[in-house]
Amino acid sequence: MERFDVIVVGAGPAGSTAAYTAAKAGLSVLLLERALSPGDKNVFGGRVYAHMVRRLFSGIPEDMPFERFVANERLCFMDDARCACLDFYNSGASPERADSFVARRSKFDRWLASRAEEAGALLVCGTRVDAPFMEDGQVKGILSSSDRIEAGCVIDAEGVTATIARKVGMRTDILPRQFKIGVKETVRLTEEHINERFSLANGEGTASVFVGYPGGYLAASGAFLYTNRDTVSIGVVIEPSGLVSAKREVHELVENFRLHPYISRLLRGGEVIEYSAHMIPNSVPMERENLVGNGILVTGDAGGFFINNGYTYRGVDMAMASGHEAARAVISAHGRGSFTSEALGVYYDGLCREALMEVKRFEGIYSVLRNDRFFSTYPLLACDLAEGLFSVPGFGKKKLKVMLREEMKGRVGITTLAMDILSMYRNM
Numbered sequence: 468m469e470r471f472d473v474i475v476v477g478a479g480p481a482g483s484t485a486a487y488t489a490a491k492a493g494l495s496v497l498l499l500e501r502a503l504s505p506g507d508k509n510v511f512g513g514r515v516y517a518h519m520v521r522r523l524f525s526g527i528p529e530d531m532p533f534e535r536f537v538a539n540e541r542l543c544f545m546d547d548a549r550c551a552c553l554d555f556y557n558s559g560a561s562p563e564r565a566d567s568f569v570a571r572r573s574k575f576d577r578w579l580a581s582r583a584e585e586a587g588a589l590l591v592c593g594t595r596v597d598a599p600f601m602e603d604g605q606v607k608g609i610l611s612s613s614d615r616i617e618a619g620c621v622i623d624a625e626g627v628t629a630t631i632a633r634k635v636g637m638r639t640d641i642l643p644r645q646f647k648i649g650v651k652e653t654v655r656l657t658e659e660h661i662n663e664r665f666s667l668a669n670g671e672g673t674a675s676v677f678v679g680y681p682g683g684y685l686a687a688s689g690a691f692l693y694t695n696r697d698t699v700s701i702g703v704v705i706e707p708s709g710l711v712s713a714k715r716e717v718h719e720l721v722e723n724f725r726l727h728p729y730i731s732r733l734l735r736g737g738e739v740i741e742y743s744a745h746m747i748p749n750s751v752p753m754e755r756e757n758l759v760g761n762g763i764l765v766t767g768d769a770g771g772f773f774i775n776n777g778y779t780y781r782g783v784d785m786a787m788a789s790g791h792e793a794a795r796a797v798i799s800a801h802g803r804g805s806f807t808s809e810a811l812g813v814y815y816d817g818l819c820r821e822a823l824m825e826v827k828r829f830e831g832i833y834s835v836l837r838n839d840r841f842f843s844t845y846p847l848l849a850c851d852l853a854e855g856l857f858s859v860p861g862f863g864k865k866k867l868k869v870m871l872r873e874e875m876k877g878r879v880g881i882t883t884l885a886m887d888i889l890s891m892y893r894n895m
């Protein structure tokens with residue numbers, strides 16, 4: 468029976484990065500993916516923060532598939548008729564210098580997996596891993612249908628479901644509030660329409676985040692819009708528990724968002740060509756015992772590596788960082804000839820320097836984002852203030868401080884506002 472140094476379960480960004488790094492170091496790597504092609508079943512909003520691509524490949528490889536580089540960012544507060552945005556445009560962005568790219572998972576994941584193959588990993592698609600293969604309390608491979616494949620260790624990069632980690636007992640306490648649901652629609656337009664309507668030069672892209680109306684004014688909700696080359700991705704991210712208590716349906720929220728006057732004029736004449744939904748980790752436990760086991764490491768969404776600090780969604784770069792660090796730990800453990808939790812522990816130590824520290828740095832934001840004033844009172848206040856600021860209703864225009872005082876009356880006290888701003892400021 469063939470035996471591998473490491474089996475990586477899942478060819479998403481975490482798995483393919485882990486396979487690439489391990490194979491590049493000369494280890495024998497089996498990368499297993501349940502979909503017929505990497506990325507086929509994967510869902511995300513659209514933005515890849517590029518720092519991990521640069522680190523892995525010493526720059527942005529010419530063949531990396533991306534739709535547009537992000538040159539324009541918007542953070543918008545929306546009610547049912549109005550939209551107040553903070554708009555940032557950077558003419559210095561370019562494919563070489565951009566901080567982030569808009570990409571399609573079917574292309575990006577396939578490309579990353581092909582990089583792992585080129586480095587020597589064996590990619591097998593259409594194979595679902597059912598369970599870990601255990602011997603003497605240590606993971607020594609995987610079980611898939613009637614097959615058993617053995618390895619020195621396994622990297623769980625399955626995404627948010629983390630079934631292998633759960634079967635080993637590394638994830639037990641999954642609560643509804645530890646996940647969000649993300650729903651996305653892709654709308655086809657022409658490249659020219661997108662450039663024109665979003666004021667973009669060729670190749671430039673927009674990444675926008677919306678708070679308020681699109682999430683039904685529910686706590687910890689948000690919406691996004693990303694411009695691809697000739698399509699636009701829009702979607703809503705929300706906590707399922709909030710939906711249930713508000714008796715709302717997520718597909719209804721996405722549709723309301725698409726039909727909002729601000730969005731519908733941007734998407735005019737477009738055709739919805741894709742609809743997809745996926746879970747997102749939301750503050751799941753990330754202690755050593757959740758990430759490092761005997762013969763197993765847990766990476767990416769499976770390990771909870773996701774940051775949403777209210778204005779960014781970061782999963783892909785965190786998945787790549789944790790996949791890379793997991794592979795480095797496997798390489799070191801391989802050198803020691805042992806894959807026990809103790810030998811693989813350098814994963815946790817290495818992560819503590821970077822990816823894990825990054826997640827933990829923003830951990831406080833999750834309680835801040837459960838404050839529903841950020842999703843109801845403040846978006847409405849922002850729209851009212853913007854309208855007041857820009858309108859001239861004859862003589863007697865009020866100063867900003869008077870307008871603010873009047874708009875706040877009966878909605879939020881000055882102390883509460885100050886405390887909320889402070890909590891956001893401290894955690895974002």
Ligand SMILES: Cc1cc2nc3c(=O)[nH]c(=O)nc-3n(C[C@H](O)[C@H](O)[C@H](O)COP(=O)(O)OP(=O)(O)OC[C@H]3O[C@@H](n4cnc5c(N)ncnc54)[C@H](O)[C@@H]3O)c2cc1C
Pocket residue numbers: 476477478479480481482499500501502505506508509510511512513514515516594595596597624625626627628630648649650651702703704744745746747766767768769772773780781782783784786
């Ligand atoms: C709506 C939405 C919007 C998002 N927007 C963004 C964004 O704009 N930017 C960003 O950085 N992140 C975003 N994210 C988060 C991002 O998609 C994830 O954090 C990231 O994909 C995690 O990568 P991963 O490799 O850990 O898992 P995944 O990408 O989920 O990959 C896991 C892979 O494992 C495979 N697999 C699963 N189980 C098995 C099994 N048993 N056997 C074999 N294969 C298996 C799957 O088919 C899949 O290919 C978003 C997520 C959602 C849902």
